[in-house]
Amino acid sequence: MDDPSRIQQKAKKYIPGGFSTESKRTDALFGSEFGPAYFKTAEGAELTDYEGNRYIDFGMALGACTLGYNNPVVAEAIQNELKNGIVTTLSSPLEPILAELIVDMFPSIEQVRFLKTGAEACSAAIRLSRAYTYREYILMSGYFGWHDWSNKDAGVPIATRNLCIEFLFNDSSDFLDKFNNLPEYPAAVILEPVVHEAPKREFLKTIRDICTKCGIVLILDEMKTGARLGPGGAQEYYNFLPDLTVIGKGIAGGMPLAAIGGKKEIMDSWRKLWICSTLAGEALSLAAAIATLKFFKENRVHEHIEKMGTHLYNGFKRIARDFPRITEVSGIPQMTMIRLQRDMPNLKHFEAELFTEVLTSGFILRRNGYNYVSYAHTEKHIRDCLNVLHSAFERISKQT
Numbered sequence: 001m002d003d004p005s006r007i008q009q010k011a012k013k014y015i016p017g018g019f020s021t022e023s024k025r026t027d028a029l030f031g032s033e034f035g036p037a038y039f040k041t042a043e044g045a046e047l048t049d050y051e052g053n054r055y056i057d058f059g060m061a062l063g064a065c066t067l068g069y070n071n072p073v074v075a076e077a078i079q080n081e082l083k084n085g086i087v088t089t090l091s092s093p094l095e096p097i098l099a100e101l102i103v104d105m106f107p108s109i110e111q112v113r114f115l116k117t118g119a120e121a122c123s124a125a126i127r128l129s130r131a132y133t134y135r136e137y138i139l140m141s142g143y144f145g146w147h148d149w150s151n152k153d154a155g156v157p158i159a160t161r162n163l164c165i166e167f168l169f170n171d172s173s174d175f176l177d178k179f180n181n182l183p184e185y186p187a188a189v190i191l192e193p194v195v196h197e198a199p200k201r202e203f204l205k206t207i208r209d210i211c212t213k214c215g216i217v218l219i220l221d222e223m224k225t226g227a228r229l230g231p232g233g234a235q236e237y238y239n240f241l242p243d244l245t246v247i248g249k250g251i252a253g254g255m256p257l258a259a260i261g262g263k264k265e266i267m268d269s270w271r272k273l274w275i276c277s278t279l280a281g282e283a284l285s286l287a288a289a290i291a292t293l294k295f296f297k298e299n300r301v302h303e304h305i306e307k308m309g310t311h312l313y314n315g316f317k318r319i320a321r322d323f324p325r326i327t328e329v330s331g332i333p334q335m336t337m338i339r340l341q342r343d344m345p346n347l348k349h350f351e352a353e354l355f356t357e358v359l360t361s362g363f364i365l366r367r368n369g370y371n372y373v374s375y376a377h378t379e380k381h382i383r384d385c386l387n388v389l390h391s392a393f394e395r396i397s398k399q400t
């Protein structure tokens, strides 16, 4: 294999922007070009980069590796399944086995279909809601991937943009305003259960009540929370039952799999759709998901994640108390964010300084995104990371 600088040169030459995933760009992760672009190995909570540096990682593949990297039980399930083949002209019998497991775990889900990515699963849930209700508008709060229906980027037709209206998370009156201003009832309301903070009970109730009253499909995007907050995801944790749920990321231990599940009555409208994906039922990911979800349940992984996450989150809060002028903390223990105040002078310069110091001390923290603990993180990992972070904030605080 080439040396790291040659790999990076090739990336710049052959891949527009140098990376296929925007959130994995070095500058997006760490605030500057400094920092590792490629991993060599990943095991537990640790990854090594191409120059042989070791890091305790709190990015955990953008939340996809809830059990830690390369969990041996999941790895064995993948290897065993590989002997049978990966995809064929026929479906894998693992599909119904995994579907039943998901139905048993998530309180609102009666039936399941599989796809590969979160963005795809969200798009399918939106199409399904439109087919079920014969309506077109969508109300949304959160991030649902890069597909047209939820984005206002260049390349998205204006007609499509105008059909999807965003409301503020945890703000019932904004939700009601946006709802009342629509020319007709929407097909769906889609939201993430956590956007920088836990959901308020009254906010969830307002949305649930309106959706029930007006026959609107309520979609909960549990991409981040699914195999993280508990075996039944955020819907069980916050006792909030949607009509449809999308899950992905953590469900397959890092293998590419996403699912849409929900009430049978709504899922029946699938027969009106043509959602067909050659590799959706690929067997290695199905085997990985079965192993991951069973491991998650049997080992009560969510309890470890909540405990370790609470250490990290409380540590972030202590830093924010010590350096309130420059620090911003958000999220919940299971997915938490610490960053420099967005309006501070020379933000970019100090961000680069902060995350460079954290990296060179052997930790990956995300500059502007959630940090995730996994089943593989220990109290020592968290204590050591917090010490480094505290010193870095202290140094920056003295310069501002």
Ligand SMILES: Cc1ncc(COP(=O)(O)O)c(C=O)c1O
Pocket (backbone or CB within 6 Å): 062, 116, 117, 118, 119, 120, 122, 142, 143, 144, 145, 146, 192, 221, 222, 223, 224, 248, 249
């Ligand atoms: C809540 C949520 N929905 C959807 C997506 C899109 O998932 P994917 O990147 O697998 O397409 C993400 C990705 O971060 C997400 O966090």
